[in-house]
Amino acid sequence: MHPNIDEYRVREKLAKYLSGRSSLREFTKWFVPNTWNVKQWGTPSLQKLVYGISLRLAEYTSGHCLNEELHERLIPFVTSFEIGEPVHEPQTQSTSKIIIVLSLQPVTPRPFRSSSYGEFVEASL
Numbered sequence: 001m002h003p004n005i006d007e008y009r010v011r012e013k014l015a016k017y018l019s020g021r022s023s024l025r026e027f028t029k030w031f032v033p034n035t036w037n038v039k040q041w042g043t044p045s046l047q048k049l050v051y052g053i054s055l056r057l058a059e060y061t062s063g064h065c066l067n068e069e070l071h072e073r074l075i076p077f078v079t080s081f082e083i084g085e086p087v088h089e090p091q092t093q094s095t096s097k098i099i100i101v102l103s104l105q106p107v108t109p110r111p112f113r114s115s116s117y118g119e120f121v122e123a124s125l
Contacts, residue, residue, distance in 0.1 A: 005046075011078050053077055
């Protein structure tokens with residue numbers, strides 16, 4: 001296995017780019033050498049993540065999508081996670097997988113009211 005590279009690290013670096021804390025150039029400069037030959041050393045789920053991101057980057061660099069579209073196409077890689085391996089059910093000949101989707105939308109501060117001994121105080125988060 002490639003040292004220190006796992007799904008969490010890839011998603012962390014991608015989230016840093018998507019949040020504007022690093023550039024696309026910085027992300028790809030890290031991503032390409034650190035995920036090279038992932039098929040030889042990565043888990044199946046890491047391979048799927050890397051290949052999915054690689055495809056979106058290839059679409060962008062070949063002119064098939066704009067920067068804004070690239071951003072939108074990469075967001076699911078940091079907001080959706082597959083938990084566990086597929087489970088085969090012999091009696092039904094089917095396979096199931098649990099998928100958890102997290103939404104990382106910006107939070108808008110909202111005022112709230114709390115009371116202490118009958119008095120209300122307004123505040124913003």
